[in-house]
Amino acid sequence: MRFTFCLLMLWGTSARAAELPDTSRMNVLFINIEDCNAGVFGCYGNAICRTPNIDRFARSAVLFDSAYCQGISCNPSRSSFLTGLRPTTTNVYSNSDVMDDLLPTGTLTLPEVVKAGGFTTANVGKLFHRLEYADRPMLAFDRLEMHDKPEGWKGPGPILNFPPKRPGWEKAPADQKSPEFREWKRKHSDRYGDSGLNREEEYDYRMAATAAALLRDFAKQPAGQRFFLSVSQSKPHTPLISPKKYVDIYDPTKIPPPAAPVDSLVNFPAHSLKRARGGNPDLFRDAQPSLQQAREAIAAYYACVTFVDENVGMMLDALEETGLDRNTIVIFFGDHGFHLGDHGFWSKYSMLEATRRVPLIVRVPGAPANGQVCRQFIELVDLFPTIGELAGLAVPANLEGTSFAPLLGDANRTWKRAVFMSGGPADRGHSVRNRRYSYLEYEGNRPGAALFDLERDPWETRNLVDDPQLADVRNEMAALLKAGWRGALPPAQ
Known part of the structure; x- marks a missing residue:
């Protein structure tokens, strides 16, 4: 069935937060980083990982402490927040799903709507999961830097030129189901520590310098x-490698062991327990690491985050030096989370908290809530309508997110009562999380469910779905999941 989109001008609607300054002529800097655990930044409470630039930025912005993605890996998450639609509508559940072939006919993406709104558009590095999944949306960019070009694109050449990359890094095979791709992933993902490159040779540095x-x-x-301007940072995605200067900051012996060890798991879903005791998709693929290896990998992950922090600082410094910070909305976020050995999990690909929770920090110049922590539930699918409202854009009327612009004026106002996520091929199903409980339902050849009491068990180690004393809670959470995102919307105010 062909979708017909009605366009709705959000500027000036009753949902607009009266406390905000006039944002209708502001620019947008959209910084997205890959595979980032929300708890690694100092501003999110980490006392070990060094992130001075992002921490400084957070003090001038609104830090969203309860932000959640809708997909368990890059492609489903990015397809969701760049269309404003959830995986149940985009039909994108895995990294191998071709977005352009699966979206409802007529779907408009964020870059296309922004371009139609009169912006000069530029993108540096990854935005959609792959170019061939999103040829048409990428044509909306006037400048494409450090990114393959879609057929028919006629923009300018690179603004900066860099020396050639060192040999030894071949591009991933196109067929992600092929033996060649599996071998490439084994060689290129399951690594951590020193990259052997200096900072200026690294791809992430070059993206930041270009931005x-x-x-x-x-x-x-x-x-x-x-x-x-959309800018990517590929770290801290695997391989967990960065220049030695960052690796040397962290002593693995001072890294605490991973939380939620496998022997603490009770009534854990069988298919997840198999992963917890065996290999993982991106890191430690063949078997679980020793405690020393786990500490080394976490230290390497922190090194990658500190490297990204320095690159983000370079972008923010340029914004301030030019005076653009006074008229530019800055959105910094991760596309999904990352397990650091909890539950025996490494990388993403789960519906647990470490994958679904993401960092999100937003600064609107002059916004009253700047400098505050917002603990209200936010979903990445909300980014599209939020940018639409702030920028005064005509956005599709069928978006499945909710503009959180009002929270930038009042970070404490009552908001959503739950967030939702969809699983992927290895963890097919759906989940809902409210303030106290998370509830997961599995589909296909892995039927079943899980219920965790986050107040008493924040690491989700004890599955209480069969506890007779919580039968009413299970029924309530199942009903909330079935009702879906519309049943958890903010109250009318």
Whole structure:
């Protein structure tokens, strides 16, 4: 069936937060990083990992402490927040699903809507999971840096030129189900520690330097011409490697053991327990690590995060040096989370808290809630309508997210009562989380369910789904999951 989209101008609606300044002429800097556990930043409470630049940024912005993604890996999550639709509508559940072939006909993406709104558009690095999944949306960018070009794109060449990459890193085979791809992934994912490169040779540094150069170029634009700049950082995605200067910061012997060890799990879903006792998708693929290896991997992950922090600092410095910080909305977030050995899990691909919770920090110049922590539930599917409202864009009327612009004016107002997520091929099903409980239902050849009391068991180690004393809770959570996201919307205010 062909979808017909009605467009709704959100600017000036009753949902608009009256406390916010006029954002209708502001730029947007959209910084997305890959595979980031929300708890690794100092501003999120980590006392070991060093993230001074992001922590400084958080003090000038709204830090969302309860932000959640809708998909368990890059492709389903990105397909969701870049369309404003949930996986149950995009039909994208895994990294191998071709987004363009699965979206409802007529679906518009965030870049297309932003471009239609009159922005100069630029993208640096990864945005959609793969170019061939999103050829048409990528044509919406006036500049494409450090990214393959879709057929028919006629933008300018790179703003910066870098020396050639060192040999030894071949591109991934296109067929993700092939033996060649599995071998490539084994060689390139299951690594941690020193990358053997200096900072300036790293791809993430080059993306950040390119973004900083674009910002300086945008500062020369005629008054009133807005820009939308999307910038990626590939870290801390596997392989967990970074320049030695960052690796040397962290002593693995001072890293605490992973939380939620396998022997603490009670009534854990059988298919998840198999992963907990065996290999993982991206890291420690063949078997569980020793305690020393686990500590080394976490230290390497922290090193990657500190490297990213320095790169983000370079972008933010360019924003301030040009004066663009006074008129630019900055959105910093991760596409999904990452397990650091909890439950015996490494990487993502689960519906547990470490995968579903993400970092999200938003700064709107002059917003009253800047400098505050917002503990209300936010979902990444909300990014599209939020940018639409702030920028005064005409967005599709069928979006399945909710603009959280009002929270940028009042971080404490009552908001959503639950967040939702969909699993993937190895963890097929759906989940819902409210303030006290998380509830997961599995489908296909892995039927069953899980219920965790997050107040008493924040690491989700004891599955209480069969506890007769919690039968009413299970029924309530199952009903909430069945009702879906519309049943958890903010109250009318």
